[in-house]
Amino acid sequence: MLHRDALAALAREGARSRRALVIERICLLASAPLFATAAWMAAAMLGAQAYAPPLAATLLGLAALGGLVWLAVRALVRWRSPTAAEVRTRLNRDAGLATGALEALGDSPTTLDAGGLALWRREQERTIAAASTAKAAPARPDFAAADPWRLRFILPVALLGAVLVAGAEAPDRLARAFLPDPGPLVGDQPMAIEAWVTPAAYTGGAPVSLSDRVGETVETPPSPEATVRLTGPAAAPWLVFKPDGKPERRVRFTRAADGAWEAKADLGNGGVLRVIRFHTRATWRVSPAPDALPAGAFVKAPTVGEGDKITFSWKATDDFGVTGLALRLTPLAPPPGLENADPVDTPIEAPAGDPRAAEGDAALDLADHPYAGMKVSAALVVRDALGQEGVSDAAMVAVPEKVFLQPLAQAAVEIRKMILHERRAFAKAPPLLSPRIVGAADLFGIRTDDEDPRITRAPAAIRRAGRMIDAVTMAPQDGYFRDAAVFAGFRFARATLDVSREIADTTAAADILWRVALRAEYGDSADAKRALEEAQRRLADAIRRGAGPEEIARLSQAMQQATQNYLQALVQEAIREGRKQEQAEDAQQQNSLSMRDIEEMMKEVQRRAEAGDTEGAQALLQQLAQLLNNLEISLAQGDRGEGKEGEPSELEQAVQGLSEQIGKQRQLRDETAREEQERNEGGQSAQERAENGQQQGELGERQQELGQQLREAQRKAQGAGGEQGAEELADAGEAMNRAAEALKQGDLGEAGRQQEKALSNLRRGAEQLSNEAIAKRAGRDGQEGKPEEGGERDPLGRLMGAAGDGGDETAVPTETERQRAREILDELRRRAQDTTRPESEREYLRRLLDRFTGS
Secondary structure (H helix, E strand, O other), X not given: OOHHHHHHHHHHHHHHHHHHHHHHHHHHHHHHHHHHHHHHHHHHHOOOHHHXXXXXXXXXXXXXXXHHHHHHHHHHHOOOOOOHHHXXXXXXXXHOOOOOOOHXXXXXXXXXXXXXXXXXXXXXXXXXXXXXXXXXXXXXOOHHHHOOOXXXXXXXXXXXXXXXXXXXXXXXXXXXXXXXXXXHHHOOOOOEEEEEEEOOHHHOOOOEEOOOOOOOEEEEOOOOEEEEEEEOOOOOOEEEEEEOOOOOEEEEOEEOOOXXXXXXXXXXXXXXXXXXEOEEEEEEEEEEOOOOOOEEEEEEEEEEOHHHOEEEEEEEEOOOOOOEEEEEEEEOOOOHHHOOOOOEEEEEOOOOOOOOEEEEEEEEOOOOOOOOOOEEEEEEEEEOOOOOEEEOOOEEEEOOOOOOOOHHHHHHHHHHHHHHOOOOOOOOOOOOOOOOOOOHHHHHOOOOOOOOOHHHHOOHHHHHHHHHHXXXXXXXXXXXXXOHHHHHHHHHHHHHHHHOOOHHHHHHHXXXXXXXXXXXXXXXXXXXXXXXXXXXXXHHHHHHOOOOHHHHHHHHHHHHHHHHHHHHHHHHHHHHOOXXXXXXXXXXXXXXXXXXXXXXXXXXXXXXXXXXXXXXXXXXXXXXXXXXXXXXXXXXXXXXXXXXXXXXOHHHHHHHHHHHHHHHHHHHHHHHHHHHHHHHHOOOOHHHHHHHHHHHHHHHHHHHHHHHHHHHHHHHHHHOOOOOOHHHHHHHHHHHHHHHHHHHHOOHHHHHHHHHHHHHHHHXXXXXXXXXXXXXXXXXXXXXXXXXXXXXXXXXXXXXXXXXXXXXXOOOOOHHHHHHHHHHHHHHHHHHOOOOOOHHHHHHHHHHHHHHOOO
């Protein structure tokens, strides 16, 4: 080996010896800080700070950090880098050489005589040989001296056990250990957490408490919302939600009315929810249940029924409630313009209350459907509260087309069909180029649609429809348009086509032409009927979704006005068509009678909706729609009712008297119930008690008078040959006498029970007597044995002469029942606003009110 190679080998091994010395010294100096850090980490992950008060935990963390810093600084102060002599000594020891054995490589001869040079070369050769075999040993820290308690074996086991104990909370516990909570130092008090998850209202699920389930996985119904309330922090914490597979969302807490911190978060499909104030204070894993798709099917396939309506039976199910239904139609052999058109959904009235399973019958008038006159594939679409859709198997049906007889109506329908059967897109507009200004006309002129009409970009069928409208309306002065509204409707549709920018805009023109066709065919009543149908639809929708009392009252008033306009239009149409004067006057009388009945029914619909009886309100609204339909038929057929010739018989007059008795008895019962309620409320002065006693005496006298009037009505009925209902009327009279005695004695509870019994017997007796009167009238008219088909009918198509409300299949709630319902709602509202009650109870009451009253 050459001299220079020996020097390089010696330098290389010297560097290794230096590194070994550095490692050994670092291990010895860092052992104390490392062992202390490991011990603090194990204690933190085992929850040492959680068992101490907040201020003590903060001070403990600061002290621990201070101790670790002191040990680290002490180790740094004691650090000394290895010197060259220490490195060479270490290398000599590792190589087994004597001290100074390698010093000759750096020496030079002191004399230049032959003997001295020979001796120097001999020493050089010996040193080079030693350098070629000298190897530095790896580092060998003396842990026995630095760790006499064997902590290097104990602490790793303790750390592993602490990690297993801490689990998912290990990172948060370590963060609190090395970043002590400064909250107690800035005024934070011990934090109290009140948290719960409120499922979506449509699920009907109760709130799920999170307060006692910190750190757990909580399963909830779908679409939950978390509400977290805190007391203790001096400043606003953060509510952090990390959805599965999505970025986290942060919500800052805000002050609630009672001074607590409050925050809410929509949890969607689940994830991890955390409360952070310097560190994570609470965490939950929220796992909402999935919301399955709704399902539906046809029980009876769609067919064309009476009045060219599509009739079918259906059933639908959803795990949390069916909120919407529709009939989806897709043409089987569409014309070219409809080949890529989307299916069209026609809404079906959904069952009230969002039931989980429902079935029913539907009859849809699809005369104005875009696919009328075509064979279509029909499917039932079921929707839930999240908007998810379930589609049934398809059924084939031919949609009937409405027949129009007036030429202008036929023309409007043909043009409308041409527009609706063209759903291909408009051509693209040419690029906008900067115009060249040549003269003043170019600078100040106004460009019109005549110069660049949008309709030139429309498909050929749309352009042809525009030309057909122009042809129909070419010469309006020739008297062909007797109704100016029809002509205006055609021109309005033409203008709508001109300004359409895309194919969807032309649907508005088709709607206008449908109204034009109805106007041309039926006159003013078509517009009035369409307004009435829209008012009915909006009111039914408001009742179904539980709208507030103000909205229900406003829509009820709108429907009453629409009904009045429709009835007046029918009367005017009858007069214009030249019906005889007697029929016109009779129609006006029917109009007045109908409006009184309709107003009563509308008030009852409104009362039921406000009381939360959505099913009853919807049923009564459907009944009202059917009665209006019967009224239309009755007015159209003219005067052909039974029993209009001559005056009513004595028996029928007796029945009418009993009907009045029922109304008076019902009113008296309601007044008695109100008196009993005021007494039960208590807190009355002596003067008020005296006045109430006088009122009860007056009620007793009125009850006694009603009993006498009933006996007179019985005598009249028996004198007229009435044999039915005598026993029930006698029982009603006895109950009236007992009620009168109870009122005079001040026993309002017993009086109310006897009045209810009297009213029930009175209804049954009057109904039996009414049936007997109807049978006798039918016998006089030659209809013996068919009383249900004869008898006088009112303008709404009902049999007249039936006393009271016994023949109504829909149970109308009494005033007492309505009053009780209002009391319950008022009490629920009062409790929901009581801040002394637990927030979970108040939240449940608010959800209950939102579900049943919308308030």
